[in-house]
Amino acid sequence: xxxxxxAADEAFxxxxxxxxxxxxxxxxxxxxxxxxxxxxxxxxxxWEQQLGEHRWGCIGWPEVWGGRGASLAQQVIFAEEYARAGxxxxxxxxxxxxxxxxxxxxxxxxxKRRFLPDIxxxxxxxxxxxxxxxxxxDLASVRTKGRVEDGHWVVNGQKIWTSLAHISDxxxxxxxxxxxxxxxxxxxxxxxxxxxPGIDVRPIRQINGDAEFNETFFTDARCPEDSLIGAPGDGxxxxxxxxxxxRGVSTLGQQMGFRNELDEIVAxxxxxxxxxxxxxxxxxxxxxxxxxxMRYGALRMLSNxxxxxxxxxxxxxxxxxATWRRSLGELAMDxxxxxxxxxxxxxxxxxxxxNLFLYSRADTIYGGTNQxxxxxxxxxxxxxxxxxxx
Numbered sequence: 001x002x003x004x005x006x007a008a009d010e011a012f013x014x015x016x017x018x019x020x021x022x023x024x025x026x027x028x029x030x031x032x033x034x035x036x037x038x039x040x041x042x043x044x045x046x047w048e049q050q051l052g053e054h055r056w057g058c059i060g061w062p063e064v065w066g067g068r069g070a071s072l073a074q075q076v077i078f079a080e081e082y083a084r085a086g087x088x089x090x091x092x093x094x095x096x097x098x099x100x101x102x103x104x105x106x107x108x109x110x111x112k113r114r115f116l117p118d119i120x121x122x123x124x125x126x127x128x129x130x131x132x133x134x135x136x137x138d139l140a141s142v143r144t145k146g147r148v149e150d151g152h153w154v155v156n157g158q159k160i161w162t163s164l165a166h167i168s169d170x171x172x173x174x175x176x177x178x179x180x181x182x183x184x185x186x187x188x189x190x191x192x193x194x195x196x197p198g199i200d201v202r203p204i205r206q207i208n209g210d211a212e213f214n215e216t217f218f219t220d221a222r223c224p225e226d227s228l229i230g231a232p233g234d235g236x237x238x239x240x241x242x243x244x245x246x247r248g249v250s251t252l253g254q255q256m257g258f259r260n261e262l263d264e265i266v267a268x269x270x271x272x273x274x275x276x277x278x279x280x281x282x283x284x285x286x287x288x289x290x291x292x293x294m295r296y297g298a299l300r301m302l303s304n305x306x307x308x309x310x311x312x313x314x315x316x317x318x319x320x321x322a323t324w325r326r327s328l329g330e331l332a333m334d335x336x337x338x339x340x341x342x343x344x345x346x347x348x349x350x351x352x353x354x355n356l357f358l359y360s361r362a363d364t365i366y367g368g369t370n371q372x373x374x375x376x377x378x379x380x381x382x383x384x385x386x387x388x389x390x
Contacts, residue, residue: 006073009071009073012074013081016056017085020087023087024085024086027050031044031047031087032086033086036208037210038211041167045125048125049122052122053122055068057120058096058119058120059078060074060075065104065120066116066119067120076299080255082256083259083260084256091125092124092125092126094164095125098126098242099126099191100115100116101245104116106189106230106234111191115170125167125168125169125170127162127168127170127171128171128172129162129171129172132160136369137372139174139239140183140236142157142176143157144174144175144176145175146176146190147177148225151224151225153222153225153227154220154222156218156219157175157218158216158217159173159218160214160215162216163214165201166201166211169195170193171194174187174236175187177235178233187233187239188228188233189235189238189239191229192222193223196222198220198222199218201214206359207358209347209348244314255291255294258321259291261332261356262287265328265335266284268332268335272335274334274335280334283331287324287328294324297320298317301314315373315380315381318368319370319373322367325356325363332353332354332356340354340357
């Protein structure tokens with residue numbers, strides 16, 4: 001496995017870094033270093049549009065749809081430089097990394113024309129309608145129902161953990177469209193506009209004070225019949241394809257974000273004298289080793305040319321980084337000591353490292369709990385007998 005980059009790739013890296021750092025030192029310096037996803041949403045939408053205007057929003061997409069047709073190596077480089085420059089996380093991550101690639105793979109030409117240019121331009125923000133109160137990691141248990149009526153899909157039900165639904169324009173929804181079906185059969189994949197009377201979004205306050213998550217209620221919510229991706233009943237296949245995209249190039253940018261957090265911990269340890277503690281030093285070294293191993297694993301995972309399925313490396317990656325980052329949050333608090341337990345202002349807002357600790361508690365839950373991930377590794381990766389199900 002080749003871990004280096006060509007001279008042309010490194011020239012591309014310099015171009016990326018120059019543009020991103022220039023933006024963060026110039027017009028968009030006010031959002032540099034922002035960590036909470038709900039902070040300055042309108043300004044962040046302007047940033048999405050700035051990326052789109054300069055064709056940096058979806059560089060791996062074909063040029064005809066607003067991308068640059070960038071190679072895999074170039075996509076990795078951009079993701080790394082994006083995080084290195086201190087640029088805040090993409091508020092259209094769902095559209096860019098999940099909805100867009102799903103439409104590219106499974107959508108019709110008309111659906112591509114309808115959605116892809118505006119996603120690439122930063123004009124359409126997507127959220128995800130998968131989990132429900134009784135169907136989290138067990139996605140096949142969804143109860144939200146859809147039916148066709150007068151040329152439209154009509155949807156009733158509830159989704160939960162719909163990140164950034166309150167600022168999104170569209171949502172993709174896995175819904176049960178075959179009456180009496182159970183499990184993965186009878187599900188369909190719909191694209192629905194958020195701005196309609198039949199959709200009610202209610203924020204959920206999190207432990208770190210943010211309200212990124214939402215409950216989303218559908219009461220006779222509607223979308224045109226041709227908003228169905230694939231055929232009726234293809235929802236499970238398409239959802240699994242989407243989850244394969246979730247383990248894509250953005251993982252390398254995610255790791256650069258982790259590198260920034262680890263650097264913050266090291267700086268804090270040096271500043272307050274905890275760097276002299278041999279136990280803290282050992283834990284920092286262990287974190288560094290884990291981060292490097294994740295990089296090698298992600299590069300191996302990305303070397304799989306079939307991104308329509310989740311391979312063995314991808315099955316292990318989520319539990320690997322989620323467990324590692326939870327430990328990183330615990331290390332951060334042990335380095336900070338009591339100073340990390342007090343918010344600096346009157347409002348319930350936290351600095352980077354306490355926020356890391358609080359948010360990382362969710363890492364081993366969302367996107368499939370660690371327990372579910374172990375089942376997936378055993379059953380799909382190793383071919384072991386399935387866990388008994390009632």
